[in-house]
Amino acid sequence: xxxxxxxxxxxxxxxxxxxxxxxxxxxxxxxxxxxxxxxxxxxxxxxxxxxxxxxxxxxxxxxxxxxxxxxxxxxxxxxxxxxxxxxxxxxxxxxxxxxxxxxxxxxxxxxxxxxxxxxxxxxxxxxxxxxxxxxxxxxxxxxxxxxxxxxxxxxxxxxxxxxxxxxxxxxxxx
Amino acid sequence: xxxxxxxxxxxxxxxxxxxxxxxxxxxxxxxxxxxxxxxxxxxxxxxxxxxxxxxxxxxxxxxxxxxxxxxxxxxxxxxxxxxxxxxxxxxxxxxxxxxxxxxxxxxxxxxxxxxxxxxxxxxxxxxxxxxxxxxxxxxxxxxxxxxxxxxxxxxxxxxxxxxxxxxxxxxxxxxxxxxxxxxxxxxxxxxxxxxxxxxxxxxxxxxx
Numbered sequence: 001x002x003x004x005x006x007x008x009x010x011x012x013x014x015x016x017x018x019x020x021x022x023x024x025x026x027x028x029x030x031x032x033x034x035x036x037x038x039x040x041x042x043x044x045x046x047x048x049x050x051x052x053x054x055x056x057x058x059x060x061x062x063x064x065x066x067x068x069x070x071x072x073x074x075x076x077x078x079x080x081x082x083x084x085x086x087x088x089x090x091x092x093x094x095x096x097x098x099x100x101x102x103x104x105x106x107x108x109x110x111x112x113x114x115x116x117x118x119x120x121x122x123x124x125x126x127x128x129x130x131x132x133x134x135x136x137x138x139x140x141x142x143x144x145x146x147x148x149x150x151x152x153x154x155x156x157x158x159x160x161x162x163x164x165x166x167x168x169x170x171x172x173x174x
Numbered sequence: 175x176x177x178x179x180x181x182x183x184x185x186x187x188x189x190x191x192x193x194x195x196x197x198x199x200x201x202x203x204x205x206x207x208x209x210x211x212x213x214x215x216x217x218x219x220x221x222x223x224x225x226x227x228x229x230x231x232x233x234x235x236x237x238x239x240x241x242x243x244x245x246x247x248x249x250x251x252x253x254x255x256x257x258x259x260x261x262x263x264x265x266x267x268x269x270x271x272x273x274x275x276x277x278x279x280x281x282x283x284x285x286x287x288x289x290x291x292x293x294x295x296x297x298x299x300x301x302x303x304x305x306x307x308x309x310x311x312x313x314x315x316x317x318x319x320x321x322x323x324x325x326x327x328x329x330x331x332x333x334x335x336x337x338x339x340x341x342x343x344x345x346x347x348x349x350x351x352x353x354x355x356x357x358x359x360x361x362x363x364x365x366x367x368x369x370x371x372x373x374x375x376x377x378x379x380x381x382x
Contacts, residue, residue: 026231058229080229099220099224119212154231160227171215
């Protein structure tokens with residue numbers, strides 16, 4: 001098999017592993033990619049990323065451990081580079097609740113669930129706050145531990161937290 | 175200095191550590207600014223800000239012909255509901271009674287080896303793994319009984335949250351991975367894995 005054919009086969013395999021959800025979480029771990037593609041899997045991922053960029057997608061690497069050089073234990077995802085507002089299926093108030101939750105948690109590291117509910121109560125009814133917060137916990141955007149809320153795995157993968165917080169802080173109100 | 179003061183000091187150090195970390199990550203914005211902006215901004219503006227920072231994950235859940243054929247095989251061997259109901263009713267009619275551990279040992283349902291010791295042994299094996307291991311490689315042993323026991327103990331350990339299964343449908347592989355800590359269970363699924371004598375023989379042959 002020519003080198004080109006081998007690369008093409010590896011790119012296809014990498015894309016299958018990245019897109020096809022085969023755990024309860026989407027994406028794929030680095031060691032799984034190494035096992036399927038060989039030890040130069042990071043190069044294959046770089047080449048695939050360049051191809052996906054042309055389609056408005058990108059490969060994101062989220063390190064689950066502090067060591068950012070340990071790619072084997074990191075999780076690799078394919079994400080949209082940007083998403084048009086009309087494509088979001090969530091209601092505007094659900095998005096607002098999520099934006100507020102993430103911004104507050106990001107600036108404090110965590111927040112008491114009750115405290116967040118009090119802040120949100122100013123603009124949303126109790127029943128909606130509970131329902132939406134629980135929905136985002138279930139989806140992995142928020143994480144609940146001992147009545148405290150933290151940033152969830154999905155937010156780490158999908159949301160540019162720095163940009164979100166800076167946009168809220170710097171938003172000019174007319 | 176009493177222990178209460180040391181505890182308070184360590185709490186302050188922890189907060190300072192968090193503060194430094196957030197500042198280093200470029201996320202240092204006074205929480206007061208965020209709180210006040212949140213109160214001023216409308217839901218439309220907040221939603222719009224969120225959408226500009228959001229890059230949703232792309233993933234596919236797709237059926238394959240092979241999966242459908244497996245499901246069809248399952249359907250074929252599935253006992254009709256009416257029959258299963260009868261069996262359940264029959265089971266209900268049987269009077270409940272308690273049984274002593276010694277009776278279970280005599281009946282060879284429970285081994286006289288201590289259950290907890292066996293669990294600890296398997297946990298030790300899992301702790302020594304450098305990377306996830308194939309499910310069958312882990313449980314298959316030279317005797318059928320030991321294999322069944324290992325599968326049973328492993329299912330107990332996985333339910334406890336000490337380890338988890340990784341299913342790779344593309345390669346048709348099931349791997350066991352050690353969990354860092356007892357992880358918070360999200361979207362817990364039950365996974366039936368059939369082991370019988372024939373399967374054991376085949377897997378044992380493949381292992382050799």
